[in-house]
Amino acid sequence: MRADYLASQLASIWEVDSEWEIKRILTSQHSSLKQMMTLMDSDMSHLQTIASAVERDNDEVILTDDIIKAWICCHEQRMRFIYGRSIGLPLVPPSGLCHLHLSSCSITNRALAVCLDGLTSLRCLVLMEIMTLSTLPSQVVLQHLTKLERLHISSCWCLRSLGGLRAATSLSDFQLFDCPSLDLACGADFLPLSLETLRIRRCMVAANFFSSVLPLLRDLTMFVCRSSASLSVGRLTSLESLSLGVLPDLCSLEGLSSLQLHSVHFTDVPKLDANCISQFRVQRSIYVSSPVMLNHMLSAEGFTVPPFLSLEGLKESSVLFEESANFKSVKCLRLFDCEMSSLPINLTCFSNLMELEIFRCPNISSLPDLPSSLQHLVVWESELLQKSCRVPDGESWPKIQHIRWKKFT
Numbered sequence: 001m002r003a004d005y006l007a008s009q010l011a012s013i014w015e016v017d018s019e020w021e022i023k024r025i026l027t028s029q030h031s032s033l034k035q036m037m038t039l040m041d042s043d044m045s046h047l048q049t050i051a052s053a054v055e056r057d058n059d060e061v062i063l064t065d066d067i068i069k070a071w072i073c074c075h076e077q078r079m080r081f082i083y084g085r086s087i088g089l090p091l092v093p094p095s096g097l098c099h100l101h102l103s104s105c106s107i108t109n110r111a112l113a114v115c116l117d118g119l120t121s122l123r124c125l126v127l128m129e130i131m132t133l134s135t136l137p138s139q140v141v142l143q144h145l146t147k148l149e150r151l152h153i154s155s156c157w158c159l160r161s162l163g164g165l166r167a168a169t170s171l172s173d174f175q176l177f178d179c180p181s182l183d184l185a186c187g188a189d190f191l192p193l194s195l196e197t198l199r200i201r202r203c204m205v206a207a208n209f210f211s212s213v214l215p216l217l218r219d220l221t222m223f224v225c226r227s228s229a230s231l232s233v234g235r236l237t238s239l240e241s242l243s244l245g246v247l248p249d250l251c252s253l254e255g256l257s258s259l260q261l262h263s264v265h266f267t268d269v270p271k272l273d274a275n276c277i278s279q280f281r282v283q284r285s286i287y288v289s290s291p292v293m294l295n296h297m298l299s300a301e302g303f304t305v306p307p308f309l310s311l312e313g314l315k316e317s318s319v320l321f322e323e324s325a326n327f328k329s330v331k332c333l334r335l336f337d338c339e340m341s342s343l344p345i346n347l348t349c350f351s352n353l354m355e356l357e358i359f360r361c362p363n364i365s366s367l368p369d370l371p372s373s374l375q376h377l378v379v380w381e382s383e384l385l386q387k388s389c390r391v392p393d394g395e396s397w398p399k400i401q402h403i404r405w406k407k408f409t
Contacts, residue, residue, distance in 0.1 A: 113137035139164030188212040298325035310334040
């Protein structure tokens with residue numbers, strides 16, 4: 001793999017990645033590389049550059065080109081060491097194995113193919129932090145994994161191809177995390193038609209990723225990814241749940257209006273076009289992180305708010321619901337990890353609301369007038385509001401004393 005390509009992919013993903021996750025992987029890499037480079041009696045200067053990034057007291061990681069280049073230099077030495085050995089011990093698991101988890105090991109493409117060949121009873125395969133892999137085995141190998149149901153690939157930074165994965169015709173659950181080098185152009189062409197759940201994190205998603213039909217796909221999740229400005233999802237005709245979060249490049253979703261969705265999760269997708277948002281319909285639940293996005297949904301002709309509505313990670317100090325919208329169908333309202341200092345004063349427009357959940361909203365200090373239909377109140381990690389709800393002299397206690405079920409943690 002070209003070092004400049006890998007460096008570019010890593011840098012692009014790290015622009016939107018969480019520092020905690022970066023530090024976790026770099027810390028693990030530093031430990032394994034240190035052991036190997038000690039055996040090789042190699043120059044340790046690049047390793048020291050990585051150490052400077054991970055040996056801080058806090059979670060901060062200052063990502064620079066030097067750190068990326070230092071890791072690549074160490075990785076190239078590791079690859080030369082592995083492929084320079086004249087003898088390698090094969091990994092040959094028992095043929096009746098049902099679950100295989102390979103983590104932080106230096107296994108080559110060919111060695112993985114030999115390992116998986118003949119595992120006809122394998123149901124779950126996990127590949128984690130295997131930086132020596134560049135491709136999955138071919139169809140010739142994977143077609144014999146007739147019972148494989150779950151595949152989880154994580155932190156394989158140098159993986160560039162899914163190989164013959166389409167031949168794994170029993171695979172229903174595929175998780176792909178932290179694989180920035182993987183070429184996902186026309187990615188659906190490489191995925192088995194049996195797939196029902198697909199979760200992608202910290203990867204590069206091309207515009208034509210879903211250019212082919214995945215007839216059974218019901219659950220699609222994409223978080224912390226770089227993507228093209230437009231993605232087409234209209235061919236995913238069986239899709240029921242769509243979760244998108246921390247996608248800074250995404251502007252439109254083609255074909256969204258044709259889907260019959262049960263659940264939609266749009267958080268931190270700042271460029272997503274308002275016209276695109278107003279076209280879809282959802283039956284059970286909506287999760288959003290922007291009141292502007294929510295108002296675009298509510299203003300769309302014929303839009304019905306589903307029974308469950310969750311506002312997550314709102315940065316605004318206050319929010320007001322669009323009173324002209326029809327909230328009669330909403331049974332549960334959740335606010336999670338919001339910075340607002342007060343709840344919307346017009347909560348009574350939720351005339352059939354039965355449950356109100358407030359999680360990790362530290363700035364909310366009191367409750368407004370609540371719908372008379374409310375039967376459940378949950379307040380979690382919101383100290384000021386908990387104090388306001390105390391029996392018998394809390395400011396908000398008179399507004400909630402009639403509620404049948406109340407929980408504070």
